[in-house]
Amino acid sequence: MNIVVAIKHIPSIADDLPVKGNNVDFDSVDFVLNEWDEHSIEQAVLIKEAVGGTVTVVGVDLIGELDNALHLALAKGADKVVKITADDPAADSHQQAKWLAEAIKGMGADMVFAGVQASNDIDGQIGPMIAAYLDMPYIGGTSAIEVSGNTATVSKEFPGGVGMKYSVTLPFVAGVQSAPKPPRYAPVSKVRQMAQTATIEKVAPTGEASAGLAFKKMAPPVATGHAEMIEGSPKEVAAKIVELLKSKGLA
Amino acid sequence: MSNDVFVITEHLDGKFSDVSFEMVGKAKELAKALGGQAVAVVVGGGVEANVFASDSTIQVDDAALSQFNPEAYGKVIEALVKEKAPRVVLFGWTVTGMDVAAWLSARLGVPCAAYAKDVRVEGGGVVVSCQAYGGKLTAEVAPEGETAIVACLAGSFPAEAGQGATAAEKIASPVDLSGLKMKFIEMVKPAGGDVDITAQTKLVSVGRGIGGKENIELAEELAAKLGAAVSASRPVVDAGWLPRTRQVGKSGLKVKPKLYLMLGISGAPEHLEGMKSAELIIAINTDKKAPIFNVAHYGATADLFEVAEAMLELL
Known part of the structure; x- marks a missing residue:
């Protein structure tokens, strides 16, 4: 089974996101692996462990700092890693999906996984776009994928805990919401070992696509309201919350 | 056109x-x-x-x-x-x-x-x-x-x-629907047995800030003292720290309790979809710019563990 996982390196939302012009100030933010990509990598490795095969992880290197994420993928069980050397931190989902699709074309993938979404998918997610560019069907929001022969059984999540099961003939593209098991932990020593020994294949970006969106403005949301902030030490905060709850008959 | x-x-x-x-x-x-x-x-x-x-x-x-x-x-x-x-x-x-x-x-x-x-x-x-x-x-x-x-x-x-x-x-369908590579098999409804968070009047809801499965117990203790149940945002459920039945938000459940006490939830749009109608929303988060503070009624920029432990002593 030949599984390709397309990943996205995105500005971290754990920190402040400074704005420059009409977009994020990419020079002032840390880039991290999209959180859903951890699940798509895990899902791919679980299938490899169940039925054999290889897992190739491929991503667009937007700022020259993707190696860490790729070494982590190797430490978690990927067999091969590829980076598309784009050096364009503002590349939108359409452009990244096009580059990824062109790179994946020659890989003979039975399945392509991507994270179901990313926080910077202003023009949509890369998964369904890769599917469109590769002319493969797409299914997103997956919570489990099992493969037998030429067919996958895919569980897709719906709100309220409802799930739908589908059978899908390979090849196809999936947007992984969660792997059936939490993503495995890779010890730092193993990641470091990969950094010293592994080879990252480099590919030049090929193909062009654009979101077709003119950015007019980017700013923190205009708050229609704001919480009344409770100040003080944690003990004082706790006391005020308990008092509030008691006054409302909630404690 | x-x-x-x-x-x-x-x-x-x-x-x-x-x-x-x-x-x-x-x-x-x-x-x-x-x-x-x-x-x-x-x-x-x-x-x-x-x-x-x-x-x-x-x-x-x-x-x-x-x-x-x-x-x-x-x-x-x-x-x-x-x-x-x-x-x-x-x-x-x-x-x-x-x-x-x-x-x-x-x-x-x-x-x-x-x-x-x-x-x-x-x-x-x-x-x-x-x-x-x-x-x-x-x-x-x-x-x-x-x-x-x-x-x-x-x-x-x-x-x-x-x-x-x-x-x-x-x-009629404008395209031929024979020969599809994707086929629907069945709908799987959630298994009962767990707490129904949509029926609770009070929820203590935990997010990524709770840090790990071992810390869920603290939220459970606080919930027990308040007569509440524990719910969660998606990352907590995806990490396997709480079951899917406890998830609030777009891919989870919509809740409207009298009290929604949030510990370490930043307030991504997907989560807000599931809880913004709660009657009283109190959010505790270390990030003072967390979007949840634009939605919550009361908020505190504080360490959730210290606040939760101090609340336990007072309840």
Whole structure:
């Protein structure tokens, strides 16, 4: 089974996101692996462990700092890693999906996984776009994928805990919401070992696509309201919350 | 090209989701400004479709479309959009809309604006406010070209404006649906047995800030003292720290308790969808810029563990 996982390196939302012009100030933010990509990598490795095969992880290197994420993928069980050397931190989902699709074309993938979404998918997610560019069907929001022969059984999540099961003939593209098991932990020593020994294949970006969106403005949301902030030490905060709850008959 | 606004409605088990009505209401407003019609598109037979206040409703009635199938739905919607060339196509930024909107954008080479919180017409053009980066930044974008796909966050517009009784025009599938590579097998309903968080009057809800499975106990203790149950945001459930039955938000459950006490939840739009109607929202988070503080009634920038432990002593 030949599984390709397309990943996205995105500005971290754990920190402040400074704005420059009409977009994020990419020079002032840390880039991290999209959180859903951890699940798509895990899902791919679980299938490899169940039925054999290889897992190739491929991503667009937007700022020259993707190696860490790729070494982590190797430490978690990927067999091969590829980076598309784009050096364009503002590349939108359409452009990244096009580059990824062109790179994946020659890989003979039975399945392509991507994270179901990313926080910077202003023009949509890369998964369904890769599917469109590769002319493969797409299914997103997956919570489990099992493969037998030429067919996958895919569980897709719906709100309220409802799930739908589908059978899908390979090849196809999936947007992984969660792997059936939490993503495995890779010890730092193993990641470091990969950094010293592994080879990252480099590919030049090929193909062009654009979101077709003119950015007019980017700013923190205009708050229609704001919480009344409770100040003080944690003990004082706790006391005020308990008092509030008691006054409302909630404690 | 027309100036019509299409709404790709969503239904599950014969019932339309709220976001469908919300979008139809918004489509009427947009269509009026653009000089076109608001058209509700219902993909799937076996569902009563005369429920929208749209100018017209098209129902693609085919047994192969009775349950959501991203491949089949995508092909049908692609054919309709190609044929009718609407000015705007509204999807929900939902489990089903997300499977088709960006795919269609790449297939047709037309723009897609996702995480849409608002859509409006300015100077004859369409402008979309997208709530990106976990709700920390809003991008104002103008889609270029003759057709724009917009994927809307649920709960962004009032649903009432979209409710009506327009008679649906039933049509056969515009594309051949034999030979699909994707087939629906079955619907799996959630197993009962766990706490029903939608029936609770008080919830202590934990997010990524809880740090690990071993810390859930602290939330459980606090919940027990308050007569509450423990719920969670998606990352906590995806990490396996709490079962799926406890998840609040877009891919989880919608709750409306009297008290929603949030420990370490930043307030991404997906989570807000599930809890913003709670009567009293109190949020504790170490990030003073967390979007949740724009929604909560009370907030504190503090260490959730210290606050929770101090509350336990006082209760």
